[in-house]
Amino acid sequence: MGTDRRPGGQGRAVRTTALLGCAVVVLAGCGSMPVTGDVKAVDASQPGDSQVQVYAVAPRDGAPPSEIVDGFLESMTSDDPAFATTRKYLSTDARRTWQPGGSTTVLAQAPNRSGPLLHDEDNRATRDRETTYTLTGEKVATVDAQSSYQPLAPTAYSQTLHLVLEQVAEGKKEWRIDVVPDGLVLGQSDFKRLYRSVNKYYYATGGTNSRSTLVADPVYVRNRTDPVTRMDTATQTVRTLLAGPTNWLRPVVDSRFPTGTALRKGVTALAPDDQNVLRVPLNQKAESAGRSACRMMAAQVLFTLRDLTSARVERVELEGGEGRLCALNADDASEFSADRGSEGADSQYFINEKGQVERILGAIDGPVTPEPVTGPLGAGTVPMGSVGVARDEERAAAVSSSGQYLYVSSVETEGELADPLVTSNAKKAADRLSPPSWDGRGDLWVADRDPAGPRLLRLAGGKGEPQEVRVPGLDGARIEELRLSADGVRIALLLTKDGRTTLNIGRVERRGSSVAPEISVEDLRQAAPQLADVSAISWSGRSRLVVVGKEEGGVQQVRYVQADGSTSASGALPGVNQVQSIAAADDEQLPLMAETVGDGIVKLSPGDNWQTVLKEGKALVYPG
Template sequence: MSALLGCGAVVLAGCGSMPVTGDVKAVDASQPGDSQVQVYAVAPREGAPPSEIVDGFLESMTSDDPAFATTRKYLSADARSTWRPSGSTTVLAQAPNRSGPLLHDEDNRATRDREATYTLTGEQVATVDAQSSYRPLAPTDYSQSLHLVLEQVAEGKKEWRIDVVPDGLVLGQSDFKRLYRSVNKYYYATGARNGRSTLVADPVYVRNRTDPVTRMDTVTQTVRTLLAGPTDWLRPVVDSRFPAGTVLRKGVTALAPDDQNVLKVPLSLKADAVDRSACRMMAAQVLFTLRDLTSARVERVQLEGVEKRLCALDADDAPQFSAERGSQGDDSQYFINDKGQVERILGATVATGATGTPEPVTGPLGAGIVPMGSVGVSRDEERAAAVSSSGQHLYVSSLEAEGELAEPLVTSTANKSADRLSPPSWDGRGDLWVADRDPAGPRLLRLAGGTGEPQEVGVPGLDGARIEELRMSADGVRIALLLTKDGRTTLNIGRVERRGSTVSPEISVEDLRQAAPQLADVSAISWSGRSRLVVVGKEEGGVQQVRYVQADGSSSASGALPGVNQVQSVAAADDEQLPLMAETVGDGIVKLSPGENWQTVLKKGKALVYPG
């Protein structure tokens, strides 16, 4: 067939086209993840048969076609005006297959037929909604129809055009990764304790380079989606300091820092009424949102209203607006030694990793009066919670003062150790969380401030699944759960909602979502930064793998990690540059520093964790 698309790129690679005869196979238009490849749309050629129109339309959707103007030329006049490419994006494992009645002996039949229907099929793995929010799916059969008619395009001249087409884009995974990138926009957690502000990452996908619909560059798209407010899933637990209805000033399509690395953001009239304090919090949202964009090294954000300059904020000052609880120094690493005592490796840093000499922690957990099986350390590193080696009791103790081991705060009455308490986890608010896996009465428990009577937390989406393990995010509004049901253990992310008063709070975990549906069995998890997790699991019939997954369930840019044998648990820090740690069978505790291979840290030891 004739070429449907021309390909031009900084690096030219993988210009694909769809077949029109013979067996139908999916062909991706680019190599996976190569964001430098640009695919240029080409209008339908005169006299093109229906299958070529369908193929040209599908390939044109993978292009950087401005306003999708060329893509619309494959549509009928009516469909051209109603098709909304920005409505949603369907992500398939591979580029879509198409089949239809005119697939064979088409030249003869096309002359006498006046309409045709083609079916697009594939394996759907995700959707991206109109808010640019990614939702992974367990691989699901996808099927949609495209209807074509002979439409008069000039006097005495008719051409095949698509007159029935679903809204949105349909892309294979490789094209999706080439065209879009994940960014975190930031909002403030509601119900902050003691007036403390905590910024929460809300991951979305924006277009690499220029968005065909809005004509905005990547930075402008990112600021635009920040101003639009949080995604529906996160909205119940976060707020924006931007006044409702605030948008970029009309006509703004490009934002870039000047030669002093100052980014000026012109806002609509809605922003003019904000006071200086709220304005600086708005600027902090912009700074945190843009810090991961390598194309925009921003040292200062200057917000500008219609009638006046509103405020400015330096990047160095932004962290004061997100005061998560944490220690002032480098995070230590904590583990259980072969005697059941809690030890620490002091001061993990990006440069040194975990190279210090282990030493017992201060207090009764380091003395080993009661052998422990797992430990969780508060983010300020002042206290630790530990579960006894039998899994029956949860203790909380100071890491700064000697003393007797206090009575357990939680006790499980399950008969088997595996059915008792999970490893504990602290959130950034200073609250302690643990699951009792007792089949006779499973519970998710929260201890406010790590003290007092445990409060049972409702999880309405469990649907008979059992909580095997949990990890709280630093922001305290998301919880990662390993849930077991019907012999499978899956990773789910839930939203932590807090209602009621401070004295009598009502806490629940809402709207559970699978975060790694491609993994048939997940065995270990840890948060790694504000919106990323490290996950240990297996695909159906596959071998164990360690990989990064974004909180929205999409694959992290860093993706799969170097292989390591028989991982039992993993630990990552809030600082993504600190080494990833893993407990293995045979090699003990190992670490993976950026750009290096796995190295053994301790031959003996288990349950290693960072604070949190």
């Protein structure tokens, strides 16, 4: 961690790879176990894979203060049960009061520590019985007590640890930490090794058709057994699900689990049986739910756990004190999905060189032959510059090539182009209407970027008078582009201010009645603060975006970003030249599409490289 750390020193945590851990971790699936080789200590700041395990080591007798601090910091990166060994670095009182599970501070690198200056006269008189060390670093994120991740623009981190000589036995004193902040402090590499992002699911609120639509709420849980609760990853995840949605998402979702519902006491492991049936034992509070609500509860568990277990969960059974409450099969859970759209694979839509809307039908495994959409948008009576297609693929909205007019038309039947539903009065094309976007409720959204009167507009059902949506957190920034999530409760905005364009996620709150709705975008938070300039975005699945942007002084990159703003090593995508727009589908198995300078429209299928699809075409989108 610090520059003066000694590899292999006494009183330090040691880490080993999964191969060396096979004798302990039987489920690792190792084919053979080596009988020779060293177990060596490495700095916690060393990047490593998730198979590396760290074993906490208690402080040695006579360890100096610097070694106590180093050992404590490294022990925090271990899977130490209940942090029992980690607490041995603390004084008697601190050992009892320290709360490691409250929150986690994530630094760009493992914390550096600096001790007292030898020439400091104020410390000279007392340094033989007490001393203070300072931890410093660059803070890039926090994880709160709800396991909710919050990315931060890199900021300076500084915290102190106070140590005293404490009597540990008759006539024997040892250095121990007596003032320590609650929570964990981890370097980014250790955080990614120890924790994983999971989605728990709740039901959207606001609107007559929303209460059966599940919304992903991303949180972070331990990769292996949690040191505090002793729960495996699946059980931790269900525990956070039952605790309710995170504070940021809470105003727009709710849970069907009755208040107070929790796992039955003593449950620390959940796994499907050999029939892929997962049984979840709950306390008596769950028994107050009716059968319909219980079925919705089971859907929350099924969606939450389907990506966590090694075997596919085919059925969830919820159990109360008196036996089974209800069950739900995986095949019956699709009715709760937010990405319900048209039958079959989504098509891709784009604008050709004549300003007409064309589409590529279904998945594009073979040769591509685009065709004009049915109706006036395909006929090209008015040249278009951008397009957005409803998720049922029955209608499309298009903005004229001048950026001034927004039209909505059927893409299934012939007819005349209706009058525009929105008109921008801005003088410059770049200051007029943004590309449109549809949410999963069938509402249409567009931004008017007119400097004289910027507006975010929503057209209920994609028709009628546009309603202006309040965005109280804009703070003078201009909306360049917007994308609505399939669940309709989150909006991704590209905001430009002071020459920088950043990605922000807002919460869509719906109040009022169906006759007089009140819509606002609340609590904007920056989702990719490491990117100094973001040029294109698209939702990709339930809680993930694909983002095109640059770090300060860097080159353009394409990567995945979770809705909470977190990223992973697997989020980086193969490079592609000069991307102007990006398109991803609700179905993550469909190829990623991009509009580029020089190569035209290209695609990236899972496990493949970028390939050219069309040399001509722009503004390509999937439904949404």
